Amino acid sequence: MKILFNAAITATLAATILGCSNNGSAQTSKETQQAATAETSQEAVQASSDYKTITLSDGASVTWIKDNAGDKLNPRDLFSDASDSLYNSLNLADGIPASVSTFLMKADGEYVLFDAGLGDFGGQMANHLKELNVNPDDIKLIYLTHLHVDHISGLVKKTETGFEKVFKNATVYVGQVEKDAWFNDIEKNDLQKAILGVYSDKLKLFAFGDILPHEVEAIDAIGHTPGHTVFRHKELLVIGDLMHGYALQINHPEINSNYDMDKAKSIESRKKILEYAKANKLTMAGMHLPTPGFAE
Ligand SMILES: [Zn+2]
Numbered sequence: 001m002k003i004l005f006n007a008a009i010t011a012t013l014a015a016t017i018l019g020c021s022n023n024g025s026a027q028t029s030k031e032t033q034q035a036a037t038a039e040t041s042q043e044a045v046q047a048s049s050d051y052k053t054i055t056l057s058d059g060a061s062v063t064w065i066k067d068n069a070g071d072k073l074n075p076r077d078l079f080s081d082a083s084d085s086l087y088n089s090l091n092l093a094d095g096i097p098a099s100v101s102t103f104l105m106k107a108d109g110e111y112v113l114f115d116a117g118l119g120d121f122g123g124q125m126a127n128h129l130k131e132l133n134v135n136p137d138d139i140k141l142i143y144l145t146h147l148h149v150d151h152i153s154g155l156v157k158k159t160e161t162g163f164e165k166v167f168k169n170a171t172v173y174v175g176q177v178e179k180d181a182w183f184n185d186i187e188k189n190d191l192q193k194a195i196l197g198v199y200s201d202k203l204k205l206f207a208f209g210d211i212l213p214h215e216v217e218a219i220d221a222i223g224h225t226p227g228h229t230v231f232r233h234k235e236l237l238v239i240g241d242l243m244h245g246y247a248l249q250i251n252h253p254e255i256n257s258n259y260d261m262d263k264a265k266s267i268e269s270r271k272k273i274l275e276y277a278k279a280n281k282l283t284m285a286g287m288h289l290p291t292p293g294f295a296e
Pocket of ligand 1: 287288
């Protein structure tokens, strides 16, 4: 399995080329014009390194949208299970490349969003949707892998009195097991209750094995949270928080991140889902995979 690096490499190459074109100090009008062009192109490069679209065999498109600003490295101490010798063998002294991401699928002309990112906590998705000419009002379905705040905060905007919907026309799907756990068993749940409360008129609960609209299957991947779900549509597998350190965990699924709530079940799910993805030749889309969000 390997990360799909093409877009990142293209972007890096383009940036290098553009960087070279800015050398020299003479200010002829031609050079000024070149500089202006370079600036515009650099903006485009910047934007394109924050999203990438792939097309599935049924014609549906899936766009990775990077929600965090800048680069994200998950630190070594997030992976207490990993020995120093294993960690050091990765040669990633500064941390493991990661992201906070969401995925937007367009199937049969309708937009489906997988998770909603950081929202008011530094999320960039709203800007990227604008750049992609997608109106939040046109997103009709939102499928949630789980209810951690870096996956649901983007559903709402703060107002003076509380929260309001970002996606006015969307129905939000959450796993029954996940919702029950957060509402009944997990103590720190104020944000989960408040955010889902905003969508209470458009909230739907699913069970593992259910086939949701646009042929999206909800698959049991519990462990990271009590109802953690991965979603399959054709050859796409949205893996949520199955991995927080791809470079480490892809070959060592027995290593958890410290965010994983049930260690034993997280390992079991990670092994099971990675095997399943491999056996069915699926493209994984992960909320914390490094740029560009997809791995196969
Ligand atoms: Zn997460």
